[in-house]
Amino acid sequence: MTTLTLQIANQIIAAALAKSKESGFKPMGVAVLDASGNLKAFASEDGASMFRFDIARAKAWGAVGMGVASGVLARRAKDNPNFFVALAATAEGKFLPQPGAVVIKDHDGQVIGAVGASGGTGEEDEAICAAGVAAVGLVAG
Numbered sequence: 001m002t003t004l005t006l007q008i009a010n011q012i013i014a015a016a017l018a019k020s021k022e023s024g025f026k027p028m029g030v031a032v033l034d035a036s037g038n039l040k041a042f043a044s045e046d047g048a049s050m051f052r053f054d055i056a057r058a059k060a061w062g063a064v065g066m067g068v069a070s071g072v073l074a075r076r077a078k079d080n081p082n083f084f085v086a087l088a089a090t091a092e093g094k095f096l097p098q099p100g101a102v103v104i105k106d107h108d109g110q111v112i113g114a115v116g117a118s119g120g121t122g123e124e125d126e127a128i129c130a131a132g133v134a135a136v137g138l139v140a141g
Contacts (some may be wrong), residue, residue: 001106001107001108001112001114002036002107002110002138003111003112003122004032004034004035004040004094004104004112004113005040006040006041008114008136008138009032009040009041009113010041010134011132011133011135011136012030012032012041012104012115012132012136013030013032013041013043013115014043014044014132015131015132015134015135015136016028016030016115016117016128016129016131016132017030017043017045017128017132018126018134019127019131020045020117020118020120020124022126022130023043023121023124023127025119025124025128026047026048026119026120027044027045027046027047027048027049027052027119028044028045028048028117028118028119028120028125028128029042029043029044029045029048029052029053029055029056029117029118029119030042030043030044030056030115030116030132031053031056031057031060031114031115031116031117031128032060032104032113032114032115033057033060033061033064033113033114033115034064034112034113035064035111035112035113037061037064037065037094039057040113042056045119048118051118052118052119053118055096055098055100055116055118056100056116056117056118056124056125057094057098057116058093058094058095058096058097058099058100058116059098059100059101059116059117059118059125060094060114060115060116061091061094061096061114061116062091062096062097062101063101063102063103063114063116064103064111064113064114065091065095067103067111067141068103068141069099069101069102069103069126069140069141070098070099070100070101070102070116070122070126071094071099071100071122071123071126072098073097073098074097074098074099074122076097077097084097093126098122099121099122099123099125099126100116100117100118100122100125100126100129101114101115101116101117101125101126101129102114102115102126102129102130102133102139102140102141103140103141104126104133104138104139104140104141105138105139105140105141106138106139107138107139109139111141112138113128115132115133117129
């Protein structure tokens with residue numbers, strides 16, 4: 001099993017932000033969490049609002065906690081809103097089921113963390129997260 005190191009987390013962030021810049025997206029914040037939901041690294045581009053950290057982390061926290069991309073969680077929340085409201089309350093605001101985060105898997109399919117972004121649309125956020133994971137040779141899920 002691959003370990004999500006600080007070096008890998010920073011490489012994921014750098015690649016995600018490079019993809020964002022290449023795509024012409026608004027200033028982003030990107031958070032990488034380990035498999036236990038602990039913050040490994042975060043970066044915020046110049047001009048990003050103060051909410052970027054909290055939103056990016058909450059998207060990634062939900063993704064790693066549930067083992068799927070946050071876009072999947074957003075779709076699930078539409079069918080079961082009471083559960084997701086209760087989950088968000090139980091998580092004391094650390095859980096946000098909105099598109100913009102992917103889980104990070106090793107090549108054995110083990111979830112080793114998650115990366116979340118905030119600043120663009122949910123689809124833009126999720127796309128740069130997936131690009132960051134792919135750039136380090138891991139699997140986005």
